[in-house]
């Protein structure tokens with residue numbers, strides 16, 4: 050099976066969610082990590098985890114959403130993290146490349162407070178990092194968090210090396226299927242035991258659905274491209290990525 054480690058499913062109501070999960074299952078995507086971006090979507094994620102055995106959840110405040118949180122956001126988040134099938138804190142992060150995001154000095158306190166919470170609860174953090182990967186690795190290390198996933202990784206070879214050296218993981222999205230994407234040159238040099246894949250639905254549809262609304266079922270195209278870039282058999286890749294998922298999110302060494 051394939052595992053979609055990052056999908057925003059909170060726009061789906063129970064009926065349409067069921068269809069999307071079934072469609073994913075037909076495409077061998079049997080596990081989906083549904084990721085929140087703020088408290089209202091985190092509540093939705095905890096509810097969706099109850100609807101399907103295929104769904105796990107991650108809850109957190111994304112860097113884009115830091116300006117719209119109520120003062121008690123941290124205690125709300127702590128209690129949501131204790132709900133069933135919530136296996137990570139995310140997505141959280143820092144983005145210095147997108148002018149639509151709040152300034153970094155507003156993003157940073159949210160990022161640090163959430164990393165500290167994840168470290169305290171010994172949960173993995175799912176990190177959105179654009180334009181400051183090495184700084185983000187440094188912050189994570191200084192806070193002492195053990196398990197971090199850099200989602201939708203598009204950084205340089207050096208960024209990848211810093212992430213791997215810290216013992217962290219990274220995840221590739223549909224961007225690796227885009228012909229001119231620079232990340233394609235980095236992919237073969239990443240240690241395979243640190244790699245995961247994701248759709249980042251509803252964004253970033255892989256080729257041949259580029260530009261359309263993304264869904265977890267489309268993960269198979271990203272998986273296929275990863276197998277090609279690595280020159281690995283699909284079955285072998287599936288097993289390796291399952292193993293990686295279990296060791297990151299469930300502390301498993303199997």
Ligand SMILES: [Zn+2]
Pocket residue numbers: 055057084140249
């Ligand atoms: Zn996301």
